[in-house]
Amino acid sequence: MNIFYTIVLAIIEGFTEFLPISSTGHLILASKLLTIPSSEFLSSFEIAIQLGAILAVVVLFPKYLFQDKKTIVRIALAFLPTAIIGFILYPFVKGFLLGSAYVVVFALLIGGVVLIFLENILKKKEVGEEIEKLKYPNAVLIGVIQSLAIVPGVSRSAATIIGARFLGLSREAAVLFSFLLAVPTMAAATGFDLLKSGFDFSFNEFLMLGVGFVVSFVFALISVRFLLKFVRIHDFKAFGVYRILVAILFLIFVL
Numbered sequence: 001m002n003i004f005y006t007i008v009l010a011i012i013e014g015f016t017e018f019l020p021i022s023s024t025g026h027l028i029l030a031s032k033l034l035t036i037p038s039s040e041f042l043s044s045f046e047i048a049i050q051l052g053a054i055l056a057v058v059v060l061f062p063k064y065l066f067q068d069k070k071t072i073v074r075i076a077l078a079f080l081p082t083a084i085i086g087f088i089l090y091p092f093v094k095g096f097l098l099g100s101a102y103v104v105v106f107a108l109l110i111g112g113v114v115l116i117f118l119e120n121i122l123k124k125k126e127v128g129e130e131i132e133k134l135k136y137p138n139a140v141l142i143g144v145i146q147s148l149a150i151v152p153g154v155s156r157s158a159a160t161i162i163g164a165r166f167l168g169l170s171r172e173a174a175v176l177f178s179f180l181l182a183v184p185t186m187a188a189a190t191g192f193d194l195l196k197s198g199f200d201f202s203f204n205e206f207l208m209l210g211v212g213f214v215v216s217f218v219f220a221l222i223s224v225r226f227l228l229k230f231v232r233i234h235d236f237k238a239f240g241v242y243r244i245l246v247a248i249l250f251l252i253f254v255l
Contacts, residue, residue, distance in 0.1 A: 001036060006212050007215055009027055009212065010215035010216040011216075012026050013052070013212070014215060014219025019239065020161055022104070022108060022149075022158070023053070024104075041201065043193075048190050049209070049212035050189070052220065054183050055220075057179045058183060059221070060224060061180060071132070073136070074139040074177075078142045078146065081146075081147055086150055093151075103151065104152050105247045105251055107152065108247040111154055112240040112247065114240075116240035122165050122166070130169070133169075142167065145162075158236075160174075
């Protein structure tokens, strides 16, 4: 790892974290293309720079995270299943799934097909409820669906958005809830990973974490604003097509 790779990976993380295309999957594929060797630090770096991305949500939507008590309860209920499943499967995910480009490619491919298929079903539900109408049991179900994203390439954002749409939220409300749910989910994942690593990093590695954090934050701000504008007039089929194309190109030319 050097500073150039740090910035490239942080840009990818920041911009893709909230899009339904899997930021973790893109980081793994980018590392493969850049021939960055797998290491404990790289795995921790890919998780830690997500803090920069979620800070963008905290800055943009403080009302929902700190003032709206009912929304906070819904976020907590949705976070709980992911926390339990993630804690149980953490060794397997970090030890095997996070290092596999093949897992990412096939998850992107299958996820792209599923995304397009489900959007065709959901096109009849253009009008939906706002977050304030989300029932508490349905919030828990969204958390269960989100846990599918422990497989790199699935996309936490895609899972939560599609799940929220099926459970009655409007497209914009589903996107916003996905943003909000990312805060406890990614903060917990990052904190747990850093604790497991024992903060055993060199000065240069801490510097790279800091640079990655800032760059990821800036590009996440751009991404969040972009997606909110995008969903007002578009569905998510374009992201499904993108996922399929990336998977096919990677299979043909890289793997």
